[in-house]
Amino acid sequence: MIGYIAHRFLIMIPTLIGISLITFIIIQLPPGDFLTTMIAECEAQGESSCADQIEIYRQEYGLDKPVWQQYIIWVTDLLQGDMGVSFEYGKPVNEVIGESLWLTIIVAGSTIIFTWVMAFPIGVYSATHQYSWGDHGLTLIGFLGLATPNFLLALVLLFLANVWFGTSVGGLMDPRYLDQPWSWGKFVSVLEHLWIPVVVIGTSGTAGLIRRLRANLLDELQKQYVVTARAKGLHPGKALVKYPLRMALNPFIADIGNLLPQVISGAVIVSVVLSLPTTGPILLRALQTQDMFLAGSFLMCLAVLTVIGVLISDLLLAVLDPRIRLAGGSSH
Numbered sequence: 001m002i003g004y005i006a007h008r009f010l011i012m013i014p015t016l017i018g019i020s021l022i023t024f025i026i027i028q029l030p031p032g033d034f035l036t037t038m039i040a041e042c043e044a045q046g047e048s049s050c051a052d053q054i055e056i057y058r059q060e061y062g063l064d065k066p067v068w069q070q071y072i073i074w075v076t077d078l079l080q081g082d083m084g085v086s087f088e089y090g091k092p093v094n095e096v097i098g099e100s101l102w103l104t105i106i107v108a109g110s111t112i113i114f115t116w117v118m119a120f121p122i123g124v125y126s127a128t129h130q131y132s133w134g135d136h137g138l139t140l141i142g143f144l145g146l147a148t149p150n151f152l153l154a155l156v157l158l159f160l161a162n163v164w165f166g167t168s169v170g171g172l173m174d175p176r177y178l179d180q181p182w183s184w185g186k187f188v189s190v191l192e193h194l195w196i197p198v199v200v201i202g203t204s205g206t207a208g209l210i211r212r213l214r215a216n217l218l219d220e221l222q223k224q225y226v227v228t229a230r231a232k233g234l235h236p237g238k239a240l241v242k243y244p245l246r247m248a249l250n251p252f253i254a255d256i257g258n259l260l261p262q263v264i265s266g267a268v269i270v271s272v273v274l275s276l277p278t279t280g281p282i283l284l285r286a287l288q289t290q291d292m293f294l295a296g297s298f299l300m301c302l303a304v305l306t307v308i309g310v311l312i313s314d315l316l317l318a319v320l321d322p323r324i325r326l327a328g329g330s331s332h
Helices: 002-028 034-044 049-060 067-079 093-128 133-147 150-165 184-221 224-231 236-242 244-248 250-254 256-265 268-273 279-289 292-320
Strands: none
Touching: 002 067, 002 292, 034 049, 067 292, 093 133, 093 184, 093 279, 093 292, 133 184, 150 184, 150 268, 184 244, 184 250, 184 268, 224 236, 236 244, 244 250, 250 256, 250 292, 256 292, 268 279, 279 292
């Protein structure tokens, strides 16, 4: 186990280097940069002194150097914990992300819990009551959940809330708590608004997990060891929980590799539609404005979390499913 973990960590190094290189190249591909856009805006407004100040910024942040030198400087700063400065917000990237990070974690964490709590019992029921009316009904709901885009559901919810109740369901708290320190009233306000984005974002994920859990569990229930256990008189509940259900949980564990970056990025389009103050719209805005330090550092954080999440899911799968081996080779 220790050797496997050490080997995976060694593989992570070139993987992250490759991701950082691709990320930097993609960010540099569009013509110009954020400062170029600022110069164009200043010229449109008839200001001439702005260009000199922007050129000072370009030299200060090394944007006048060759691309390969910019990449080395950026990666070196990242390794030292310095994510750079956001041009648009005018402050360090750490502060820009940190302001909305906690709200993103609350939304994503609640969505993950909602998804698992809903998908687990429904998936088990559908598999153990195959082709029943309940199974057909839940299957229909699952397909509707998979087919409905999250942003469309958010738009429908906004419209219905406005027409039926005359209220807006956007945001994560009452406007009076914006930019205010955390208090009990602000926490309660977040809880009151939280269920809307959780339901919207978690719908498709719940439907997908239900279908995968049902398919995996049905496959396990038809295997010989389950038939033998039932023939020997083992209680149906125990025969279900001891091995088949445990093996069918693999999709839940395998999704950890995707869950960790989701905790940080959030559902970008849904966050924009519902006006959620999470990190997703910040990333979208950074990509649109070519705020390279903010966008690049953000994407690298997502890459690191993805690699770590895949490692955690692989280790947990090996513990959960004895058929999975960390090392190659056949066992005798």
